[in-house]
């Protein structure tokens with residue numbers, strides 16, 4: 001089997017330093033001898049950041065909209081294009097500053113290519129000055145800023161040259177209280193200047209650690225490929241009983257009583273089914289927070305065994 005393509009999602013509010021960071025990450029990939037590709041999303045109809053990418057890196061642009069809403073379907077097409085045409089080792093997706101991490105992961109996890117990809121995680125840049133002054137922002141924007149931090153796997157407090165040492169230390173505590181598991185760095189122009197010691201665990205966390213309770217916070221996804229058909233009734237029952245940690249289910253399933261596969265889309269508890277004429281691979285994607293991956297895989301295997 002071919003090595004999977006690493007997929008890294010770069011998030012961060014408008015102007016936080018995503019492109020500056022991307023240029024640095026691309027340089028590092030080049031030094032390692034690995035081939036990178038970029039999918040860049042801008043709200044406007046012109047991207048000023050593409051010059052930072054360099055001519056030798058395959059680049060697809062998604063303009064005039066946000067990948068987490070209006071351009072969601074486009075992401076799938078552009079990702080397939082990049083994979084098929086350039087066979088990169090790693091793909092970076094730079095999202096617009098207002099994208100919600102959960103929705104970006106959803107857009108990237110296409111059942112058509114998910115098996116080729118290895119979602120490394122969400123890299124998130126925080127603008128130190130903007131964070132320090134976030135109380136001035138409207139409440140929905142503030143919530144978005146906090147969610148973006150919560151769901152990150154790597155957290156870069158950028159622009160530390162714009163705040164005082166005291167402000168920086170206060171921001172560091174706030175960020176690491178919101179997300180205790182992300183790897184945390186501090187930087188200026190994405191050059192890492194400071195990597196504070198890991199935050200000391202609270203008594204409760206230490207106890208959780210002793211009992212090996214999973215402490216992951218980020219959004220995780222899994223892809224399950226069915227090798228046989230399943231019962232429609234049993235699958236619909238399975239969907240009704242998925243744990244609360246599951247936020248989204250999508251993909252194709254093959255029912256025993258149907259010719260073509262069925263496209264399944266579940267968001268916010270509402271399921272949608274559309275029978276397909278094309279024989280798409282029967283891969284189901286489950287996205288969630290604190291996802292109990294093995295439990296879900298076991299239950300899908302049971303569905304298959306029960307039908308065969």
Ligand SMILES: Nc1nc2c(ncn2[C@@H]2O[C@H](COP(=O)(O)OP(=O)(O)OP(=O)(O)O)[C@@H](O)[C@H]2O)c(=O)[nH]1
Nearest residue numbers: 013014015016017018019020097158159188189190
């Ligand atoms: N002072 C300061 N400026 C920075 C730093 N990092 C980036 N910048 C500047 O901030 C501006 C925005 O940086 P970008 O890397 O384009 O940020 P972005 O998140 O990609 O921006 P959008 O795509 O517009 O959301 C640019 O003018 C950068 O040169 C930093 O650490 N300190």
